[in-house]
Amino acid sequence: NAGVTQTPKFQVLKTGQSMTLQCAQDMNHEYMSWYRQDPGMGLRLIHYSVGAGITDQGEVPNGYNVSRSTTEDFPLRLLSAAPSQTSVYFCASSSGLAGGKLSYEQYFGPGTRLTVT
Amino acid sequence: QQQVKQSPQSLIVQKGGISIINCAYENTAFDYFPWYQQFPGKGPALLIAIRPDVSEKKEGRFTISFNKSAKQFSLHIMDSQPGDSATYFCAASPPWDTDKLIFGTGTRLQVFP
Numbered sequence: 001n002a003g004v005t006q007t008p009k010f011q012v013l014k015t016g017q018s019m020t021l022q023c024a025q026d027m028n029h030e031y032m033s034w035y036r037q038d039p040g041m042g043l044r045l046i047h048y049s050v051g052a053g054i055t056d057q058g059e060v061p062n063g064y065n066v067s068r069s070t071t072e073d074f075p076l077r078l079l080s081a082a083p084s085q086t087s088v089y090f091c092a093s094s095s096g097l098a099g100g101k102l103s104y105e106q107y108f109g110p111g112t113r114l115t116v117t
Numbered sequence: 118q119q120q121v122k123q124s125p126q127s128l129i130v131q132k133g134g135i136s137i138i139n140c141a142y143e144n145t146a147f148d149y150f151p152w153y154q155q156f157p158g159k160g161p162a163l164l165i166a167i168r169p170d171v172s173e174k175k176e177g178r179f180t181i182s183f184n185k186s187a188k189q190f191s192l193h194i195m196d197s198q199p200g201d202s203a204t205y206f207c208a209a210s211p212p213w214d215t216d217k218l219i220f221g222t223g224t225r226l227q228v229f230p
Binding site for chain 1: 121149153161166216221
């Protein structure tokens with residue numbers, strides 16, 4: 001199992017550009033989430049999904065879009081990048097109810113470091 | 118509004134010492150309290166977690182102490198090792214939305230030999 005993979009690892013954007021951060025998991029997890037990590041602020045939830053076709057907003061959703069067309073993939077789209085979106089982005093997944101047992105553990109990807117100039 | 122407050126921001130401990138990181142939460146509906154460990158350049162990984170029906174949970178050198186009435190929980194690392202040097206995050210979530218973790222701001226732990 002590759003676990004949770006994210007691409008790219010690093011990205012530099014100019015203000016106003018758009019891009020998509022990719023996230024994929026091969027563990028057949030129902031739940032997937034996107035977080036951003038900023039110094040002194042911990043991790044903050046951007047968007048999450050409880051299954052294919054279902055997404056919802058987290059704590060800081062403005063400026064980001066998500067969709068979940070398959071169980072495996074959960075891309076995060078930046079519509080018009082702003083310097084305030086400079087951050088490290090983490091994708092995570094968890095199995096929820098699997099095999100009759102609840103599992104709350106979230107598995108995180110390696111992150112994407114995004115700089116917006 | 119910081120729903121989960123974590124302290125200290127940084128911690129320096131000698132090898133073999135005890136590392137203690139504290140968290141306080143506001144929402145009494147929270148009922149899942151994990152600790153995540155993050156090494157530089159990596160994503161966080163679950164270290165240990167507790168539910169409020171117990172006051173303590175121990176896994177090897179790592180112990181969570183939980184005080185429901187005070188709305189506080191803490192991570193104790195016994196016999197701290199240089200390999201424990203990392204950033205530690207506490208988190209909390211309500212029972213109806215366990216994937217909506219609210220994280221603390223993190224504690225950078227450095228263990229010196």
